[in-house]
Amino acid sequence: MRSRLATLASIAGLLVATSASAGHHLWDTTEIFSNASGSVQFIELFTAENNEAGLGPFTLKSGANTFTFVTNLSTTATANTWVLVATPGFAALPGAVTPDYTMPANFFSTAGGFINYAGVDIWNYGTVPxxxxxxxxxxxxxxxxxxxxxxxxxxxxxVATPVPSLQTWGLIALVGGILVLASGLLRKRANDLATA
Structure with a gap:
């Protein structure tokens, strides 16, 4: 009887350990973004499964950079959800949603590299727009x-760099200057023809 209880206790212990460690491994990196300077970046992860709230203390790595999730998500209802990790520069922009976690600027290279989430999802990516x-x-x-x-x-x-544009009065002045220059060149040509 004791050996049966010991066996059941061992199996129960394994099940608990397995479910506790399974709370982070089904996230996949789905989207990355950066501006040219790397001050505005985000990494988006997605899972289709529930019970994936145990992100802490796992990491995101890219090149020599490491970001550690210091907290878990607030609920285990994670099916069909995203996690957004972004730089402080991202969070300050109009149209930006509140990131779930904040990583340092220039976290990943825009020339290509890898994003490694907890060793369970590694994305070798090419050039980032x-x-x-x-x-x-x-x-x-x-x-x-x-x-x-x-x-x-x-x-x-x-965060596209705007193309410099001329104000209305600046455009009028430019066109006026071109017209004055053109009329001066036409008068000079007419005078040269008359004296020839």
């Missing part, structure tokens, strides 16, 4: 960024 609008998706394509946090809030940021 740095036009301030597009992000790199897991399938290797780029599209308009769509950062989504754990609260299911999705945003869109635009």
């Amino acid at each position: 740095t036009n301030g609008i597009n992000s790199l998706l897991r399938n290797g394509t780029s599209a308009g960024n769509s950062p989504t946090n754990f609260a299911h809030q999705t945003g869109h940021i635009n």
